[in-house]
Amino acid sequence: MLKVVKKGIILSLFSFAVSAEVNITNKLRWQNIQSEISLNYLSLQSSLQIEVTEYSNIEGKLKLHSSDTEGMFQKQHKAEVEELFWTWAEDDFNVKVGKQKITWSQMDSLTPMELISARDFHQSILLEQEDTNIGQWMVNWNKYNTDSNWQVLLMLNPSVHELPSDNDHFALKASKLRFGFPYQPSLELSVQQEKPKNISFATKWQKYYDGFELSTGMKYGADYSPTAQLLVLESSEPPTLYLQYSPYLSLISSTSIQLDSTVLRAEVIYSPNRMFATNTQSALGKSREEQWLIAAAVDFNGPFDSFVNAQLLIDHISSPHVNQVRDATELISTLTISKKFINEQLTAKFSAYVSQEEDSLIKFDINYLFTDELEINLGVADFYGDHEGVFGQYQGNNRAYFQMNYYF
Amino acid sequence: MNQVNNYLCGLSLRFPKQIIWLSALLLLVCTFGLHKLVKDTSVDAFIPKDHPSITARDKVQEVFGLKDPILVSLQTHKDGIFDKEYINALNSLHHEIERLDNIRADRLKSLVSEPYIEGDELSLTIEPLIKDSHLTNTAEVIKNKLKNMPIFIGTLVTEDFSASMIVVELNDQKKAEDSYQQILALSKKYNTDTITVHVAGQAAVSSYFSKYIDKDARKVQPLAFATIIILLFVAFRKIKAVISPVVVIVAAALGTLGLMAWSDVPYYAITGALPVVLVAISVADAIHILSAYYKYQAQDPLLSTRQLIEKSLAEMSAPITVTSLTTMAGFLALAASSIMPPITYFGLFAALGVFIAWLFSMLVLPAILLLMNLAPSSIFAETTHSKSNNLLGPWLSRFSMLSLRFPYLISLILAGIIAASVYGASLLTIDRVQIENFTAEEPIRMAHDHINKDYAGAYYLDVVIRSAKQDGVLDPEVMSNVVELQQFLNQQPNVTKTLGLTDYLGLLDNLFEGRSINVGKVTLPDSAEAMAQYLLLYEMSSSIEDFADEIDNQYQQLLIRVYVNADSYVTQKPIILAAERYLQDQFCQGCEGITYELSGRVNVDYHWMERLQSSHFTSVIITLITVGLIASLLFRSFNIGVISLLPVVVTVTIVYAVMALTGIALEPSTSMFAAIAIGIGIDFSIHLQERLIVGKQKGHTLEQSIERYFPVATRACFFNAFGLGLGFSILMLSALPTLQRFGLMISVACLTSFFAALLIIPLGNRVLENIRSSLFITKMKWVSSSTIIILVLGLSAYSSKSKAEEDLAVETIIQNVWQREEAQTISRYIEMTMTTASGKEQKRFANVLRINNEVNRKSLIRFTKPLKVKKTTLLTYDYLNKNKTDEQWVYLPALKKTRRIPSSSRGKAFMGTDFSYEDIKSDLKFDPSEYEFSLIEKREDGYIVQGVTKTKELTESLGYHKMEVLIDSQSWLPMSLKFFTKGELFKHIEVKEKKKIEGIWTATIISARNLRSNHNTEFRYSNISFSNPIDPKLLSVSRIGGN
Secondary structure, three states: OEEEEOOOOOOOOOOOOEEEEEEEEEEEEEEEEEOOOOEEEEEEEEEEEEEOOOEEEEEEEEEEEEEEOOOOOOOEEEEEEEEEEEEEEOOOEEEEEEOOOOOOOOOOOOHHHHOOOOOOOOOOHOOOHHHHOOOOEEEEEEEEOOOOEEEEEEEEEEOOOEOOOOOOOOOOOOHHHHOOOOHHHOOOOOEEOOOOOOEEEEEEEEEOOOOEEEEEEEEEEOOOOOOEEEEOOOOOOOOOOEEEOOOEEEEEEEEEHHHHEEEEEEEEEEEEEEEEEEEEEEEEEEEEEEEEEEEEEEEEEHHHEEEEEEEEEEEEEOOOOOOEEOEEEEEEEEEEEEEEEEEOEEEEEEEEEEOOOOOEEEEEEEEEEEOOOOEEEEEEEEEOOOOOOHHHHHOOOOEEEEEEEEEO | OOOHHHHHHHHHHHHHHHHHHHHHHHHHHHHHHOOOOEEEEEEEHHHHOOHHHHHHHHHHHHHHOOOOOOEEEEEEEOOOOOOHHHHHHHHHHEEEEEEOOOHHHHHOOOOOOOOEEEEEEHHHHHHHOOHHHOOOOOOHHHHHHHHHHHEEEOOOOOOOOOOEEEEEEEEOOOHHHHHHHHHHHHHHHHHHOEEEEEEEEHHHHHHHHHHHHHHHHHHHHHHHHHHHHHHHHHHOOOOOOOOOOHHHHHHHHHHHHHHHHHHHOOEHHHHHHHHHHHHHHHHHHHHHHHHHHHHHHOOOOOOOHHHHHHHHHHHHHHHHHHHHHHHHHHHHHHHHHHHHHHHHHHHHHHHHHHHHHHHHHHHHHHEEEEOOOOOHHHHHHHHOOOOOOHHHHEEEHHHHHHHHHHHHHHHHHHHHHHHHHHHHHOOOOOOEOOOOOOOOOHOOOOOOOOHHHHHOOOOEEEEEEEEEOOHHHOOOOHHHHHHHHHHHOOOOOOEEEEEEEHHHHHHHHHHHHOOOOOOOOOOOOHHHHHHHHHHHHHHHHHOOHHHOOOOOOOOOOOEEEEEEEOOOOHHHHHHHHHHHHHHHHOOOOOEEEEEEEEEEHHHHHHHHHHHHHHHHHHHHHHHHHHHHHHHHHHHHHHHHHHHHHHHHHHHHHHHHHHHHOOOOOOOOOOOOHHHHHHHHHHHHHHHHHHHHHHHHOOOOOOHHHHHHHHHHHHHHHHHHHHHHHHHHHHHOOHHHHHHHHHHHHOHHHHHHHHHHHHHHHHHHHHHHHHHHHOOHHHHHHHHHHHHHHHHHHHHHHOOOOOOOOOOOOOOOHHHHHHOOOOOOOEEEEEEEEEEEEOOOOOEEEEEEEEEEOEEEEEEEEEEEHHHHHOOOOOEEEEOOOOOOOEEEEEEEEEOOEEEOOOOOOOEEEEOOOEHHHHHHHHHHOOOOEEEEEEEEEEEOOEEEEEEEEOOOHHHHHHHHOEEEEEOOOOOOOOOEEEEEEEOOOEEEEEEEEEEOOEEEEEEEEEEEEEEEOOEEEEEEEEEEEOOOOOHHHHHHHHHHHHO
16 A cells, blocks of 8 residues: 655555555755855755655655856756665664765764765855765665664765866865866866775774763775876877875774763774875875874853854874875864754854864854744855965855745 | 945045034933933842842841831940930930831831830730830839840840940832931931941942942043043144044943933942943044044145045044944943843943944044044154154054064063963952942941941841741741751851840740840740740730731741841851751751741842852953954954954953952952953954054065054054043042942053053964964964863853752652652653744654653654654653763754764753753652742642742752642642742643543643743643553664664
8 A cells, every 4th residue: 555645746656565655755945145146046855755664664865956056147957866775674773775875973064074975065164064965875784782883884886075166156266175286177178087996885883881972983985085197198188187086994983971061072083094185396196194083072051041062173194295285284173152042943053163274164144943844044154264275265255145945 | 344434434524514413413312311310329229120039038028027227326435325315315316217207117126116025924014115204214224124135135235235226117218318318417416425326227328329429420520521631632732633532422421321311221339430431432433533634644734634534534444343343342241241230231331332432433523523624733743754752652662562572581471470460360359348338437337337346237137937837937846946047047157146036935935934034045935835825925915016027927937137247248158158058958857848038138149249250250251252253353363363362361360360469359340340341452452453464464574564553553552541541540539439449440451451462462463473384383273272262162061960959858749749650661742832922833743752760761752743853863861860960862864963962951941842851851740859848728629839949059950949839639740830930930831631541640731831922832642652662772872863
């Protein structure tokens, strides 16, 4: 029997299961970002959940996306399966097979700390992490014990970061973040992208103690960020930019501790041989280096019933190559203060992101729930600081934005 | 910001006359409001009217009729009070006061009115202590009688019989000032060579404050104004140059006071400082604009007035706008963080005054300059040319340059000063001695000193004992506990006497039992009946109203007055804490239905000083963060924001140290200095920093920038700082010592922050340059600054814990509720409906699992609807051990991530509903160890019980101090819970439907209404099961997002 829950939508389903329950829910988003130009986008995100049996279901998310991120009123339309996976669950374990978005990092919006999900940089940090994570095709196996769990991920055809093109509002302008080369093709330069290695493997074990938890894990697989080489195939032809996503090993460990009513979180990722871009007098190259990513965060209920979150990230390469494109050490600290009003219908959030280049992003965002179905976001974002900085590179992108979400 | 400034400038230059007329008109309207201005100099004005300590005191006043009295003491310089002349004077003054308006004649107390109790085993005689016949006979009789009435020693007569007192209560405390003046006038008649009359008491203090304010208005404020005018003349050497700043000053001061009056905000004691503060601050903007004007005029005499104004405003409008913002931020932070209305209004209206000054500087001042067409000032011609006779600017620049020439030495000196200041600041005390606001020669001070030294004291702490039943406080067990309580309190430092019904009953018992008077030992009758009979017997001989101060007419409430002879918070605090601890731990542990409450002036003063302690440092931190953010945004650099903040941080630390070393304590008025000093002090940093940035943009080195731009900038800043310092130092001439101290501290702060900025700003910029060129230091800088941010924020994440209580309450009803049967496992579906005052509904649906065990209660709530929160899961471990913090995790489905979140305080709203976390986790039970319960009413269907929180920490954590609960006697479920905060009903929870499910009474529909917002939340439970086994693994963190 087939049960369609959502009114007005009938779905045909061929299934061997005896019974199935289908839930379809939608989220329609319209966003208008006011700057020197107007930037709109409309997206429809449909979630699908099919309860095939008591132990088995299928979940998916489809996104239809329309935006003019490529320039003034140049609409770009995209349809994308964000997630689609089948779950088989028993009492103590489950297996999820398909395209999924998995987040491992204990930190909020600190992209370098996320090992599993690649990210879409088209809207940079203006969007929440959940909206920019890119789904991956994988087998996801979880084993649950009373106070611990174990996860094994086998990623097939891993995704890599989606970087905005040169004429995008959020094109990377800082040379060190452009991996030392124009990362998108220009008229004179053709580009060739190496296919990342077919399989990535990751596993993590988490244990919960009284008052704190600890997790440790590893991942081996293709890098999300590229390195590049210029290849001259024919002397008469312009050189080809050859992008590579070299595999590397990462070990991760994280913990969270509660001290009184304050929560402290810390996370360390160690990569002994990650590949980084080098640039010697315009000769692009790469070099394997040892990388440490260390992040710490504190959450607490601040004065006047506010919620405060502060984070610090240190991204360090132990013995950097002399011509390495990026800095040997990069630091980012963030501060978020939010407060809810009117029975949580209204949320005001202030966020500040600062990198070591003294550049910053300051955001102030107000979210108001009109009804259970309709919410609006109003906000301003101000980038400033060094043009070479993570945030300062977007200088000129200061904007006020208005966003409306309708759930149905 | 620049657009606004340009717009204002354009407006001003296009319509100068119209703007001047319009602003004059607006100012006139504001000024007209001054006729409405009323003074409120009472100490009570400092405490919100709904503060629990005030409501407790009002309640005591209502039941026992006790109010803060005026104390009139007649001190004799002869051998004692027992002579005819003295007794006649006392008698006469008593009756004259009795005839005054606003006097509660029935409660006027002195030896003239009080009864003398005499008796033996068979009879009781009560007669006036002083009969008319005694006026002509020997006073020896009175002396003998007094020796038999120890209750009057210390309260109405001194121990050495050198003085006696008339205690005057007023009908209307608001007219206290008039009554005080009338009594003072009467008293003068009785001042002779042999008798001195002292008048003291809270009402007298208020009256004195009022007199001082008038004095200040006549002396200090005009002086401040005159000083600023002289300073302006010295700065610009032109009479005409003084006119436009004076307009700004007058507008800021009169406009603010006028708007205050129109807003019906009274003129408090500390408001006296407001005009002086505004005069000093508002001149700053004008000084900077005029300096720039004269500078450009000297540089290029061919420029037209309009061009000069445009250039001056182009240069100065941004910094003065930002400095106005930072100053306003300081005042607003002060307003936001204070609970004391006078300080809140001071902050708000000072911020408004700064805004008016800014608006007039940007709009009216250019208009006036345009119309006046100022001639060049010789002093600026000198400053601009290299061969300058005016050495101030260059000298200050050279001083500033020292930090670049000798960076290590200057750093070392600054570090030494900071270290010494931090040490000094650590010695700072928080205290307030109201009477020390008056000099030792003031009659009011002498009167208080006399009463505190010779009598039991001028300050009262009242302890109220309440019983749920009639005649309850006459229970012998309660009474013997009261006697022990009095004995305990008598042993406390600065407590000189306690007085209560027990003292009278002890006296009566001594008479009936034929015992002699034994001071310090009270023997009571051994039964409630005997005590009631004593009181009945007394009533038959006199009036039971004689005991109106000690017991109510239902014998349910008893008041013990504790006499304290010191006015200081530091002295009174240990008494309050000791009393609270004793009452909580030792008082009447076995008594049934007995509650207690502290009240009286000492209690009120203690509580608002406690709040001052916490709010002061919050205010400083908020101000620092706010002005730091404004500076960071202005300069688009976090680092420069921090550098700009450093001089004021150093300044505030130095001033704290100066306060500690000079013995000035943190009290309401002095506590205001820090926020104001930060708001004002950062202005110098901003002006200097802005000049350095301009220099950098033009490619100058730091040294070149200082050489080129600092002479004019530092000169303007100097006059600004000097003007502020001078303006505030005028407050030192105030009649009020508290304003004198405030003036001194702000003056020191202004000058210190100016000189600190001169050194620290260039030094900070040099360090920043060096850091930028050094990778290692870059790392260290960011690690350290980020760590500091995290540490500072982490440290402020203080969460108060409720104190564990071990002792069980005895009331069976409460035990029945507490021990009501509950299931070990619960699974249910919940529909939450939240309705706003306008009827708009929002719904949440969730599956709830719960396991109760001996250690904790584990709850898992997984939302199923609406879509926005679908699959979001909240897992909570509530520990039964209250010393252990509860744990919470949330599963975010979009990220497939589980995150530990800080546990919320118990009183905080649960996920936007009108239920608090406490309501959810308590599951309609209340811990008997946390509340003092009393039975209000027995009804057919149950009981109405009142629960009062036992500790202040618990009250703060829960957000209420009292609840009134209707308990169903069948199910022992609370069917209605009313919650009160500050005496006001603010939340009502009702069980709308209850069912017996699997043998357990369960609330199936329950609603909570917030009566302030009229917002309502209803929980409907369905699919309830207590028998379905729940695998504990389901409520573990490891699988919160699992199957």
